[in-house]
Amino acid sequence: MSKKRTIDAFFGTPKPKKTRVEGLAGDAVPTGYSTHRAYPFPIARLPARLSAALAAAPAPGAGRAIADQPDLDLLYFEPYVPRPAAADELFRFLRAELPFYRVEYDIRRGGISAHIRTPRWTTVFGIDATSRFSAAASSATNTESTGSGGGTGGEGDDDVHIVDAHTGARVQTAGSGGGIVKHYDKYAPRPIPGCLDELRRSAEAATGCDFNFCLVNYYESGADSISYHSDDERFLGPRPAIASFSLGARRDFLMKHKPGPEQKQGKNDAAKPLKLPLASGDMVLMRGPTQANWLHSIPKRSGKNEQDGGRINITFRKAMVKGGTENYYNYNVGAGPVYRWDSVNREMKLWNP
Numbered sequence: 240m241s242k243k244r245t246i247d248a249f250f251g252t253p254k255p256k257k258t259r260v261e262g263l264a265g266d267a268v269p270t271g272y273s274t275h276r277a278y279p280f281p282i283a284r285l286p287a288r289l290s291a292a293l294a295a296a297p298a299p300g301a302g303r304a305i306a307d308q309p310d311l312d313l314l315y316f317e318p319y320v321p322r323p324a325a326a327d328e329l330f331r332f333l334r335a336e337l338p339f340y341r342v343e344y345d346i347r348r349g350g351i352s353a354h355i356r357t358p359r360w361t362t363v364f365g366i367d368a369t370s371r372f373s374a375a376a377s378s379a380t381n382t383e384s385t386g387s388g389g390g391t392g393g394e395g396d397d398d399v400h401i402v403d404a405h406t407g408a409r410v411q412t413a414g415s416g417g418g419i420v421k422h423y424d425k426y427a428p429r430p431i432p433g434c435l436d437e438l439r440r441s442a443e444a445a446t447g448c449d450f451n452f453c454l455v456n457y458y459e460s461g462a463d464s465i466s467y468h469s470d471d472e473r474f475l476g477p478r479p480a481i482a483s484f485s486l487g488a489r490r491d492f493l494m495k496h497k498p499g500p501e502q503k504q505g506k507n508d509a510a511k512p513l514k515l516p517l518a519s520g521d522m523v524l525m526r527g528p529t530q531a532n533w534l535h536s537i538p539k540r541s542g543k544n545e546q547d548g549g550r551i552n553i554t555f556r557k558a559m560v561k562g563g564t565e566n567y568y569n570y571n572v573g574a575g576p577v578y579r580w581d582s583v584n585r586e587m588k589l590w591n592p
């Protein structure tokens with residue numbers, strides 16, 4: 240029996256007589272909801288046993304360094320989230336509880352325009368380092384409500400606003416009304432919900448890095464992919480550290496050195512392409528000179544490997560300036576409709592509140 244079928248057999252049949260929440264794996268019961276007016280629906284907090292699994296995450300330095308190639312610096316936790324049970328439960332939880340988008344956009348390159356359909360589901364939370372969510376935001380995102388989404392005790396998400404990270408002064412945004420719109424006028428940034436913030440805090444402890452953004456990809460089958468790119472945008476600053484988690488189906492993560500003048504000089508002849516078969520629960524920290532010099536991708540899979548179950552990828556990053564916030568919401572939320580996992584039909588479904 241394949242590993243996947245074993246996991247399905249273990250989690251596929253919920254235990255009878257326990258309170259069960261639609262979309263949650265097995266007998267998991269949420270411990271409350273994160274709410275915010277920019278969320279399309281309240282987002283469940285982690286069941287206690289997943290919180291416990293993340294709290295017991297690897298100690299700093301537990302990862303294996305991969306730095307034996309020019310300009311490459313990876314730290315590979317294999318796994319980070321214990322597998323199969325915790326990693327697979329976290330996969331099912333996040334697929335069921337997060338809003339997803341299928342972003343489309345137009346590009347113009349060299350006078351030619353093209354319409355791009357992102358070949359995977361995406362979502363994003365966070366705000367760049369020039370701003371933060373007010374104290375009311377953190378209480379709103381930790382609201383112990385029972386699912387109505389309205390919060391409790393008057394700590395409604397209406398009090399949540401964005402403030403300057405240094406002065407604490409309120410940042411004038413599209414949603415805050417009254418006067419000239421100055422910042423974040425295209426998208427209302429969303430605080431990282433509790434369920435992903437627990438993983439963010441765990442990753443910060445394990446890596447010693449700071450993260451203020453969480454990007455999520457859902458590859459529903461082998462037909463979904465991400466093409467070769469590097470996460471080297473200027474708004475991440477030089478030598479960015481990116482923590483990348485894998486949950487669900489195993490997919491190959493390919494890396495190759497960027498072509499460049501150095502290669503012609505022979506310096507990078509030794510840089511061989513890399514293939515990491517990322518499994519559920521794995522985490523790869525990419526840091527140092529990696530983004531400036533290497534490309535990475537998740538190629539499509541075909542034939543018998545195409546329908547091998549979905550995979551979620553979560554990356555934590557630190558955007559330094561406001562342009563990063565707009566860029567991330569542009570390409571991971573966009574202007575299209577919201578989708579949510581339908582656990583009966585086992586597919587993403589348009590969310591119509």
Ligand SMILES: O=C(O)CCC(=O)C(=O)O
Pocket residue numbers: 454456465470483492535536537552554
């Ligand atoms: O899915 C993955 O492992 C990689 C995702 C990625 O490279 C990205 O979101 O920038």
Ligand SMILES: [Fe+2]
Pocket residue numbers: 468469470535
């Ligand atoms: Fe990437």
